[in-house]
Amino acid sequence: MTVNLTLLTVMGALYACGIYLILERSLTRVLLGLMLLANATNLLILATGGYAGLAPFFSKDTDPAAYNDPLPQALILTSIVISFAVTAFMLGIIYRTWVLARQDDIQDDIEDRRVAETPSFDAEDDAVIPVETSEFPLPMRGPDGSAVAEPTATVEVGGRILLAEHAALEEKPGSANITGADTDTDTDGGAK
């Protein structure tokens, strides 16, 4: 199989630009990148058909090798239609993002951020278990009958050492460190 060098060079350039663009954070650039990638792939499919030949209308006098291979072109037509649909949809999404958030950037996943910042300490699973777990309220006693000292279990959260009960308080939604994270993203977005 022979390959057209011009086609190959153009394809390589399109791939390079496309990959560069989809790594951007701006949605419009990502869309342009996807379009370039789709077109580069169309050129790749075209190249698999070999050099240009005669249009594939059957005639008895023509040598079969003189025809162009019609299959890659049929494939390209299908793939152009598909990339057209995807591009239209992406434009719709970008417009919607603009209407909703007045920005063209890819947004962060807030729940993902929240999980990432949650301390490994879990108030319910990991809290210090009282020795007495009966339903009847009794003063807390150790096994030898003496009063149990104040719980002093500590956890390490984000480089700070905290009392376990304080860490439990911080874990709640709406508490200091979580709302802090939200405000950060907001100001970040507003600055752009």
Added chain:
Amino acid sequence: MNLASLAPLAVVLPILGAALTFVLIRHSRAQRAVSISLLSLTLLLECLLLASVWNGGTAAVNIGGWLPPWGIVLVVDQFSSLMLVVSSAVSLAVLVYATGQGMADGDQDAPVSIFHPTYLILVAGVSNAFLSGDLFNLYVGFEILLTASYVLMTLGGTGPRIRAGVTYVVVSVVSSVLFLIAIAMVYGATGTINMADLAIKLSELDQGTKTLLHVMLLVAFGIKAAVFPLSFWLPDSYPTAPAPVTAVFAGLLTKVGVYAMVRTETLLFPGDSLNTPLMVVALLTMVIGILGALAQSDIKRLLSFTLVSHIGYMVFGLAMSSVAGLAAAVFYVAHHITIQTSLFLVTGLIERRGGSSSVDRLAGLAKLSPLLALLFFVPAMNLAGIPPFSGFLGKLGLIQAGIGLGTPLAYALVIGGVLTSLLTLLAVARVWNRAFWRKAEDAEHPDPVLLAVPAPEGGATAVRLLPRTMVGSTLGLVVLGVALTVFAGPLFQVADQSAAAMLDRSAYIQAVLGDGAPVPALALSGGGK
């Protein structure tokens, strides 16, 4: 006329339904009737297809009368028809659930008018991908289902859904471009894209080219199937969609990727050249996926991570390329489609009844709604692989096959599989303990719905919160999951036969190319074990 020549109807009927429901877009009652009846008809047809190949055999249909290496061919064998039946049964249940939700909410959360046509196109794409006998038609099937899924994912166009939709669309488009590049390379190297023809022609290529094509296809399918290093898009994008949409995505879309991987591995590239990397990837998918699930407090996110993790089991079965391993993988795919979908549907119900899908805010549901507790408990235990259920049988089959293989890596995977099963149990037990067992007063931030004093006629409130159609369809899926356990014997037999047929390849190649087609000798070194 044999029954298999009706196979194209499995694609045509849903598309016809999509056209009709689109015409009926202002008549929601007629729309519901059309979509449910056409999908039921498709399911019936696919049951007939499965029955026609139940005892083995492969049938091929040439679309438009074009002969195989040139025209489009649809192939019905045990694996593809089993996948068709399971996927249609699941999508029918989800459709009923979604119409129930749409009716109960007055079409607020899920705009039903555009939902029905899009949903039916999704089903058509899934059927097309399962039936397709050539690579480009497989690509078209993927694109049909992906384009429909883009619309379903961003239904309503709220902020979080658009954010999730962007990730999903971009990742899917990139994986499709990779798949298309792989198709172009395959065509350039062999001059054909018919899979049966490729099975013959690829074996004549030199090893380097073959490996390149193999890796390209596996990476493209790996993104769609959410296999470990390529899986990060999934938990980011699935949880925000409406409950029925997430359910059908979780059940079907990744499994289409797994199906394509199975076909590539068995039909196009038999032998064990990439089995070792696949096994490593399977181990990482299982373990890292489930560790992600343990960190989540939102049930939908947790389930998305278990979804990723359990894809690892299927890749494990596939990577062994033995009859036992592949049969277990086939069984596991059927089991997992049903169970994962029913869990997502139950989560939708939990969200309605408890007002939230976060385990930090849920409590006391077992007392409020024992039926809901049962509906969650059965598939959750099934997912974790507790003995009587099909999840246990599938994992047992995989572990037996792994021990049968006997390599150190296979043993590592067996240990990883057992560990993942235990960690899955831990993850779902945590949901169970918090959302169902603990008292609402013990929760730190219970949702106000949970603390509300039940009305004197409590029944009326419960019906409004949990519409009967939604509970009914969820119950139907849970029962289907249990039925997979009860009829595991015949099902495993079919899985065994289909695995043997897939590894043998001659039935497939001869069904497509005619009886005289030369079947290449299997270049297996260790695959036949």
